[in-house]
Amino acid sequence: MASDTTVPVVIIGSGQAGLSVAYYLRRFELVPGRDFVIFDRGPDAGGAWQHRWEALRLGTAHRVNDLPGMKELGVSFDTADRSLPAREVVTDYYRRYEEHFDLKVVRPVTVRSVFNRRADLVVATTSPDYGDRETVARLIVNATGTWGAPFVPYYPGAQTFAGRHVHTAGYPSADEFAGQRVIVVGGGTSAIGFLLELEGAAAELTWAARRPIDWIHTEQLDLEGASAAVAMQDEAARTGRALPSIVSGTGVPVSRRISAGIERGILVARPMFTAIEPGGVRWDDGSFTPADAIIWASGFRPELRHLAPLKLREKAGGVSVGAGASWTDPRIFLAGYGPQASTIGASRAGRIIARQVMAQL
Numbered sequence: 001m002a003s004d005t006t007v008p009v010v011i012i013g014s015g016q017a018g019l020s021v022a023y024y025l026r027r028f029e030l031v032p033g034r035d036f037v038i039f040d041r042g043p044d045a046g047g048a049w050q051h052r053w054e055a056l057r058l059g060t061a062h063r064v065n066d067l068p069g070m071k072e073l074g075v076s077f078d079t080a081d082r083s084l085p086a087r088e089v090v091t092d093y094y095r096r097y098e099e100h101f102d103l104k105v106v107r108p109v110t111v112r113s114v115f116n117r118r119a120d121l122v123v124a125t126t127s128p129d130y131g132d133r134e135t136v137a138r139l140i141v142n143a144t145g146t147w148g149a150p151f152v153p154y155y156p157g158a159q160t161f162a163g164r165h166v167h168t169a170g171y172p173s174a175d176e177f178a179g180q181r182v183i184v185v186g187g188g189t190s191a192i193g194f195l196l197e198l199e200g201a202a203a204e205l206t207w208a209a210r211r212p213i214d215w216i217h218t219e220q221l222d223l224e225g226a227s228a229a230v231a232m233q234d235e236a237a238r239t240g241r242a243l244p245s246i247v248s249g250t251g252v253p254v255s256r257r258i259s260a261g262i263e264r265g266i267l268v269a270r271p272m273f274t275a276i277e278p279g280g281v282r283w284d285d286g287s288f289t290p291a292d293a294i295i296w297a298s299g300f301r302p303e304l305r306h307l308a309p310l311k312l313r314e315k316a317g318g319v320s321v322g323a324g325a326s327w328t329d330p331r332i333f334l335a336g337y338g339p340q341a342s343t344i345g346a347s348r349a350g351r352i353i354a355r356q357v358m359a360q361l
């Protein structure tokens with residue numbers, strides 16, 4: 001293993017949250033590559049957006065907020081091309097942002113674990129280009145998002161299913177389900193996007209959701225504007241509980257496209273099935289729907305596995321975080337966690353966390 005490098009701050013992740021923290025640290029005159037380093041395991045800029053499915057466009061349901069300082073580049077997500085895949089636009093803008101502010105993101109580098117060695121905080125990384133290394137840091141800003149921790153709820157018989165289970169994180173495109181009988185699970189905008197896209201391709205389409213859909217009559221949801229949802233997230237984060245679903249606090253905005261889908265009968269959800277069988281799903285009333293694929297748009301969990309040695313997790317299932325700082329270990333910050341888990345929350349996290357980092361250096 002390569003010998004230790006020491007750096008004051010390690011940022012893990014270069015999505016909206018990690019870039020925003022980096023921007024503010026730089027504004028506080030820290031030098032990228034010397035005073036802080038950013039590791040990211042992705043092959044390119046773009047955070048989780050680079051991995052999203054081809055059909056996803058910017059602003060189909062939620063507003064995507066700009067990164068701090070993005071005006072300097074002369075671009076804004078508000079005026080971005082909505083005919084292009086979101087993954088292309090975001091990757092392009094983030095890449096230009098990294099270059100403009102010379103943030104020196106080191107990729108592809110996967111952080112395998114963060115642990116204590118005597119008084120040191122050690123970040124163990126692995127990379128096809130750089131091999132296995134350890135970096136000693138005074139402070140860690142974890143900005144790893146959720147994309148790497150897809151959540152699929154347990155249903156009896158799931159392993160017996162002869163068809164295909166596909167999670168949002170692995171959703172390719174509607175073409176792959178051409179002529180198939182597809183069940184889409186989930187009550188959020190991803191499930192709705194899949195249903196609308198699959199309508200023209202799948203032979204049969206069924207929508208199942210855990211709770212009735214709470215339609216709200218607005219074109220686009222500003223996630224931060226949904227203050228009840230943010231407050232729920234904040235409360236859970238501060239008390240160390242597992243984070244609730246965002247959708248349970250926001251409802252689903254009814255755009256014109258969605259409204260037309262409801263009228264056509266495509267966007268009508270059934271309460272969840274009770275079991276999965278080799279050929280399909282069984283409902284509460286005993287009826288059966290044959291299926292070739294089940295698409296799980298059932299959400300994500302914060303990706304924190306690599307922090308396990310620090311024992312931040314509370315008995316209540318989450319980590320205790322207030323204003324982006326761990327309440328268990330003051331050297332650890334969690335950017336984009338809980339109430340910051342939207343593009344505007346992640347952007348704001350930058351300023352809040354960078355100030356606290358500076359106070360500790």
Ligand SMILES: Cc1cc2nc3c(=O)[nH]c(=O)nc-3n(C[C@H](O)[C@H](O)[C@H](O)COP(=O)(O)OP(=O)(O)OC[C@H]3O[C@@H](n4cnc5c(N)ncnc54)[C@H](O)[C@@H]3O)c2cc1C
Binds near residue numbers: 042059109
């Ligand atoms: C399908 C979907 C659509 C969404 N649409 C919107 C929207 O329209 N508007 C909105 O405001 N929000 C939206 N969100 C939420 C939004 O994506 C996030 O709030 C925001 O983009 C997340 O930024 P982030 O920096 O926290 O995480 P990410 O963008 O996930 O970035 C995390 C980064 O950390 C890296 N990483 C993870 N683990 C490691 C590791 N161990 N080692 C090294 N690197 C690591 C990853 O490679 C990644 O680059 C959406 C979420 C989903 C799932």
